[in-house]
Amino acid sequence: MAGIGNSGSLHLKSLVKRYGGFTAVDNVNLEIERGEFLTLLGPSGSGKTTLLLMMAGFQDITSGDILLDGQSIAAMPAEKRNFGMVFQGYALFPHMTVRDNIAYPLSVRKRPKAEIGAKVDEMLDLVHLTDFGHRFPKELSGGQQQRVALARALCFAPPVLLLDEPLGALDKKLRIEVQAQLKEIHNRVGTTFVFVTHDQEEALSMSDRIVIMNHGRIEQVGTPSELYQHPRTVFAASFLGKSNFLHRKDAVYALRPEKIDLAAAGTGQGANTVSGVVQSVTYFGAMLKYQVQVPELGEIEVDVDAWRGGTPVAEGTTVDLTWANTAAVRLEIEPK
Amino acid sequence: MRAIPRHALNAGWILVLPFVVLVGALFLGPIFNILWLSVSDPTPGLGNYTELFTSDSLGRILWTTLRVCVICTAISVVLGYSIAYAMVHAAEGTRNKMLGLLLVSFWISVLVRTFSWLMLLGRNGVVNSTLETIGIISEPISFMRNELGVLIGMVHYMVPYAVLPILASMQSIDGRVLQASRSLGATGTQTFWRVYLPLSRAGLVAAALLVFIINLGFYVIPAVLGGGKVLMVAEYISVQVLVTLQWGTAAMLAALLLFGVLALLFLMSRFMKLSTVFGGARA
Incomplete structure (x- = not known):
């Protein structure tokens, strides 16, 4: 992998974490490749943070193993693993300046002063905070604090960077900006990033691969487009994006709202055509969201491009819904 | 926020005035009295301080x-x-x-704690007699009437x-x-x-x-x-x-x-x- 940083591969083998009778992480197997941006996505309580803390060394393992570049690190304490970590709420040292925060991992390793100074300058430049070195964390905005946390976690060239919902505290607009910066930094350093989030848009826009987690298990692993276009389970289809679920005989199909076309009654032409009554229309600027009651399918959500879709159809109108055969994805019935 | 109107402020002062007088008379008064005594008794001047x-x-x-x-x-x-x-x-x-x-x-x-230490640390107190019985010391250690005793009592407090x-x-x-x-x-x-x-x-x-x-x-x-x-x-x-x-x-x-x-x-x-x-x- 190209990049100014270090990078390593992680192999999680049959990882289990139990608290008493509760299984937080249930037999997780995962290969994280050198230099990739991997996102653990799931609702709260899905085990994604526990899994990250096990990689970091802050949670001990009930059973299973973790390999870094083929070497087991399961028994290694957190401070020996050399992983960078960005915490929820950043966990900056409030009594140190930005420079001292970033220099911390190098100074506890007793590196020479000149080397530390040069490295801190480089990191400040990487996160665009060159003029903020002498400020204290509380004098910075949330986004700036987040960048300091990132610089601090990267400055000792860790093979793996673990990020625990690092953007959770930022407002939506800032979050999108920081997502782009984070992605850019990942490209520049080339370090393996393991990113935990419950925000599906964040996962889709940043990741090389996404791991969808639910109830301590991996539901599905894949690139963002693989997961979006070909979800395998009901959970994957509903957690990542929205889906209509069509029950046909003993199979379930997922159909994305934007893959359905809406036409005037009797004019619908497609492999699949059904007729229904518009229950509600909601305007979202770029698109219109219709809820359409279809007798044989129930309520179906349809997204229509607001600009190309023409005049909105009024509530109570009967319409035709059509979609291509490839639009509906057959799901695996979840083992119960 | 609006500023508190002036007359309301004055009314408030009237309410706390008795306490201000009380604090002044019973607390500040004696303190000034002491300060005054220190420069006036037995003769006016800084004689007490040069001592x-x-x-x-x-x-x-x-x-x-x-x-x-x-x-x-x-x-x-x-x-x-x-x-x-x-x-x-x-x-x-x-x-x-x-x-x-x-x-x-x-x-x-x-007071109770200090007298408890008196019992514990005396020449025939619990500490000394225990140490003598198990043979660590042959003579009682003097814990009292010295700084060691004072320090033990003060640290404990x-x-x-x-x-x-x-x-x-x-x-x-x-x-x-x-x-x-x-x-x-x-x-x-x-x-x-x-x-x-x-x-x-x-x-x-x-x-x-x-x-x-x-x-x-x-x-x-x-x-x-x-x-x-x-x-x-x-x-x-x-x-x-x-x-x-x-x-x-x-x-x-x-x-x-x-x-x-x-x-x-x-x-x-x-x-x-x-x-x-x-x-x-x-x-």
Whole structure:
């Protein structure tokens, strides 16, 4: 992998974490490749943070193993693993300046002063905070604090960077900006990033691969487009994006709202055509969201491009819904 | 927010006026009286204060007071820090029990505690007889009528005062910051010296200040456990007032203590906000 940083591969083998009778992480197997941006996505309580803390060394393992570049690190304490970590709420040292925060991992390793100074300058430049070195964390905005946390976690060239919902505290607009910066930094350093989030848009826009987690298990692993276009389970289809679920005989199909076309009654032409009554229309600027009651399918959500879709159809109108055969994805019935 | 109208402010002052008068008459009045006595008795002038530089006994007493207070503060704060650290890291049930024990010792009168030490530390006390029985010592150790006894009594009294401010500041430390330190490669020792200790420093300073100030005015413990051999300022003042009737000297020493404490607070306020030291709202 190209990049100014270090990078390593992680192999999680049959990882289990139990608290008493509760299984937080249930037999997780995962290969994280050198230099990739991997996102653990799931609702709260899905085990994604526990899994990250096990990689970091802050949670001990009930059973299973973790390999870094083929070497087991399961028994290694957190401070020996050399992983960078960005915490929820950043966990900056409030009594140190930005420079001292970033220099911390190098100074506890007793590196020479000149080397530390040069490295801190480089990191400040990487996160665009060159003029903020002498400020204290509380004098910075949330986004700036987040960048300091990132610089601090990267400055000792860790093979793996673990990020625990690092953007959770930022407002939506800032979050999108920081997502782009984070992605850019990942490209520049080339370090393996393991990113935990419950925000599906964040996962889709940043990741090389996404791991969808639910109830301590991996539901599905894949690139963002693989997961979006070909979800395998009901959970994957509903957690990542929205889906209509069509029950046909003993199979379930997922159909994305934007893959359905809406036409005037009797004019619908497609492999699949059904007729229904518009229950509600909601305007979202770029698109219109219709809820359409279809007798044989129930309520179906349809997204229509607001600009190309023409005049909105009024509530109570009967319409035709059509979609291509490839639009509906057959799901695996979840083992119960 | 709207400014409070002027007349409302005046009405408020009328309500608190009785208390202001009360505080003035019963608290500030006597203090000014003491300050006045220190420069007017037996003759007007600074004669009482120049005694500080000419009298050997006064110098010795001040030196003893300072030495005992500094040693006691140091020991109390170190013990208090260790206890607070143990409490913060204990399970919640254990922590509450520890806090209960701490508060119980707070509520026992200093007189009762001092006489208990008298029983324990005497020549034929529990400590000496136990040590003799198991053969560690052949002669009783003299714990009393010396600084050792005074220090044991004072440290015992002061430890709870040291624990509470330290405990408060330790409890406000974010656990993730310590995790962050470890994830960045710091050992436990490094994390303690470079992160934990600096973040609990405000509590440490508050505890030291509190203990030192209370120590300065200690009377009962030095009088009883020191048995007249360890003369500290408070006891000397009492002797001047009750026995030798040199009120001017007594007032001068009292004023000295007062200014000493104020100077200490002033010095501290130059390094840190006193409101954070004493647990006030953080700005």
